Amino acid sequence: MTAPAAGLELREVVAGYGGQPILHGVSLSVQPGETLVVVGPNGSGKSTLMKTAVGLLRPMSGAVRLGDADVTALGAPARAARGLAYVPQEANVFRNMTVLENLHVGYEFVAPAKGAAFAERLDAVLALFPEIRVKLRxxxxxxxxxxxxxxxxxAALMPEPTVLALDEPSAGLSPRNAELLFEVIGRVAASGVTMLIVEQNTRLGLGAADHGVVLVNGNVRLAAPAATVLTDPDIRRLYLGGA
Ligand SMILES: Nc1ncnc2c1ncn2[C@@H]1O[C@H](COP(=O)(O)OP(=O)(O)OP(=O)(O)O)[C@@H](O)[C@H]1O
Ligand SMILES: [Mg+2]
Structure with a gap:
């Protein structure tokens, strides 16, 4: 990918639903070209964090920055137009369309094309996903x-975003398929795209990340290099089932 990298940052974000905060002042940042994985138990606020990051949920206070810009007041389409791509936890493809049609939707409608022709983007994206090249029809x-x-x-990568946000990519997959998917995620990260991933599978998620954040009850419990989070004794005991 040739797009310039851009970072993403949350600053003291308080966010929730119906006036009730779920995130209690969350700060985190993903450096350009790096992968940050947010792990945490069910209901800890991971999807809420993701929705706030991509512009589907307006924070009660705090700020969201994309690259050099404060995007707190911008909705999801405007953030997509600025290079932030998002794959939600559920309903993330058009099931009755072909794979190729899904890629067309990503290219035509998700964000304005940056000048690269469809065929050019298709080639670049399929190089990262050879598994779906044979499934286009x-x-x-x-x-x-x-x-x-x-x-x-x-589809999310078709408009050549600088940041890709993934909510729970391994949800519903068998352990083996989840492993394979994270190999692909590693390939995407290596292509230079900045990635924010929230993931319940702590070991797999952190294994693919540069940095890790542990979210518990809407608070950042630990933020450190992924390898440090993986070897933190408390984290191992609480979330990894190891001593
Ligand atoms: N639209 C909503 N309206 C009201 N409360 C909500 C809404 N979405 C989530 N919540 C509440 O916010 C809290 C955090 O939910 P969230 O979906 O962010 O957790 P999560 O960490 O993504 O969980 P999971 O691992 O199950 O995906 C939960 O208590 C949930 O019930
Ligand atoms: Mg979730």
């Missing part, structure tokens, strides 16, 4: 869960 709804996640990521 298949109906997305007929693919396996892992293949569908790849289609969702591929």
């Amino acid at each position: 298949s109906t997305a709804g007929h693919l396996s869960g892992g293949q569908r996640q790849m289609v969702a990521m591929a």
